[in-house]
Amino acid sequence: MAQAMKIAIVDDEQDMRQSISQWLALSGFDTETYASAEDALKTVGADYPGVVVSDIKMPGMDGMTFLKRLMSVDSALPVIMITGHGDVPMAVEAMRVGAFDFLEKPFNPDRMTELAKKATNSRRLTLDSRALRRELSDGSGMMKKLIGTSPVMERLREDILDLGQAEGHVLIDGETGTGKTLVAHALHSVGAKAGRKFVIFSCAGQDELRLARRIFGPMDDGSQIPLIEEARGGTLVLEDVDALPPSVQARLLAWMNEQGTPAETRIVAISNLQEQGKTCEDVLRPDLYYRLAAMKITLPPLRTRGEDILTLFTRLAEQFAEEYGCDAPELSAQEAAELLQAPWPGNIRQLQNLAERAVLQARRGTGTITSLLMADTDTAQPAMTTEGKPLKEYVEAFERMLIDNTMRRHKGSIVAVMDELCLPRRTLNEKMAKYGLTRSDYL
Template identity: 40%
Template sequence: MLNSVIVVDDEASIRAAVEQWLSLSGFSVQLFARAEECLAQLPDNFPGVILSDVRMPGLSGMQLLERLQQQDPGLPVILLTGHGDVPMAVEAMRNGAYDFLEKPFTPQHLMSSLGRALEKRQLVLENRRLHEQADLKAQLETTLLGMSQGLQQLRRQVLDLAGLPVNVLIRGETGSGKERVARCLHDFGPRAGKPFVALNCAAIPEALFEAELFGHESGAFTGAQGKRIGKLEYANGGTLFLDEIESMPLAQQAKLLRVIQEHKLERLGANQSIEVDLRIIAATKPDLLEEARAGRFREDLAYRLNVAELRLAPLRERREDIPLLFEHFARACAERLGRSAPAPSGAQLAQLLAHDWPGNVRELANAAERHALGLGSPDLAPVNEGQSLSDQVEAFEAQCLRAALRQHKGEIKGVMEALQLPRRTLNEKMQRHGLVREDFLEG
């Protein structure tokens, strides 16, 4: 239950009396003598109620109500007056005031009004939170494409972790989309407006690694002309994405660990520490703890980075996502060129589903772009030896159902006619593949 109340009144005696009543009743109270002070310090989505006098120097209670209605129409405002002005009360209620109390009022009357207002505020904030979650979920579904169970779980994990101030380790094969997932963790969290800095640890020569990561002062070493801000400092307030973290030199691992522990760094050639506030998302293909046991990675750093771990399944383990991704990449390429992408034939889809995709999503995107350009697909392995015929048939059937549902916008009769299936058979197949018609409805 919410219990925060802001009291705005220019009379110190009224403020003191109301604070005493509310505090004894378990409310959290904040006092202001002027409406301008309240507006300046009011946080977004304030979890409580505003209790304000009407007649005050500067902004009046009615003017405060008007400003608050513009900022947050769902914020309950209870106005107080000592003048018994009924027309003013009617106008205040018409303008959005939750209640209007005439001085002197009893504590019981005040508590009753506040209780109802706080209940309403709780419902408004909960409804707002649910809408925001639904919007984020919809945005994420268009960014991390896929209908497989693994992708659905990954999206849930990303939404859960995006708002938490913890470091994350992403494990996955080359081309599986680790940087895209890291970007989602940044974009869907509170650091979204701050820098997202990506650094591929395998692409930097060891001799330049420290300067790249920490920056340097002028003259710190031969060739260091001028001051340079390193990646860690540049990412201050935001997110640093360290791809192929297993390639980081051991000497720099020790220095990175110190930055994580102390939230401070020193540029090369400097004696002054710089405070940094950043989130680190690291990506790796091998198991960092196995690398540590082999002496190639610091075990203490591995634990610091792996507060939470996300595993990206290779494309061969989520074949049902292949047609959707192929269609997406082909359409995106065609739109860039101002042309339409031809739909893949049944034989092409079967070949796509059978291929092992060692390059994962990156390889699939290349194949889709070649298809959109009319260059044909690259040579694909005819059959994946690790997948049975029944598994391939199941994956192809799921794609056919999904394509028909999408084409007919979830209209079951159209899908039945297109696939020549009776209603009962179609229902059984949709249930087996986890398909729900509501997911394909227009709009």
């Protein structure tokens, strides 16, 4: 059910605010009145379920100052300004600051109703979009699998929410092992086609004729339907899109053009190009590349994700420990620093392999993380990234990991965590707030 929209009317003149309120109420709006901007600010804030109608000239906080305060709290809040005769320049300045529109006294009541409808419709769309984004970003499923709190991961989740709800085709690229197929799943799961078909196909290692028939048909033996039919109305993920020969690229572009806008079937193309010095743009025909890359997501390499590395290692190690029926290894400060400094050319896939081997060797009671890193690089010393970080960052990352691990092991018991880490409650609370850890996440 759509959320009921309110209209907050702010005017120091009682007759004016009552007149506006009565007219808008007769037009079917839910109104509330305030004699001053200061009073209105006690109620009207971020995510206010409605719009504001405010006079510009008021004693105390005037309308312009009020507008600026509202914009600083919620820049998408529609505010309709009422100006006196001759105050049009001030109204124009209000529009520049962020006002939705303005009315000059004496105004036509029908014009007021028209603006109120437009403003409330705009506000409803904004609030619905925010609610959906919160539901998707906080919900379970694919978005939950995109673990990490680093700035690059926050941006990635925002990009997925934005592009997932758009209609166009998408190109995903990034280094090997960064999770491109997982992101394709996430794009589908947060979009309008979430309940429809999701088909993945790798274009690598196929000859030209077989590729064309598998994607477009006709199939030789009739045992399979072409991919464009199998995925009709949903999402078709083409992994290794850079492996498509020119003739198949041309057919794919022609088929995409035939679909029109919005497309019935969405293409999510994944580039896994490993050839040194080349990008997907170099191997795809330009018109196909730009059609796909109009919406593009480039996944961040693991080495740029900071303490996400420790979070991921811990989660992976716990999963493998449960699978193998043993305890997960606990990292020392030295091992944590080595994980943070490693270059991770294989990214998350490499970290996953290392976590599994760490669990297996911990079960045997032998080996260290250092030895595993050296085995990965085949050198006497574990390879380190050249992207150096201050000591403080390593210490904070290790501290956050310790608190996170201990909280999860004790299922959110503050007393147990205080005892194990020898921390007073106030210090533990301060550190959890600093690192964005919430007790409810562990219960």
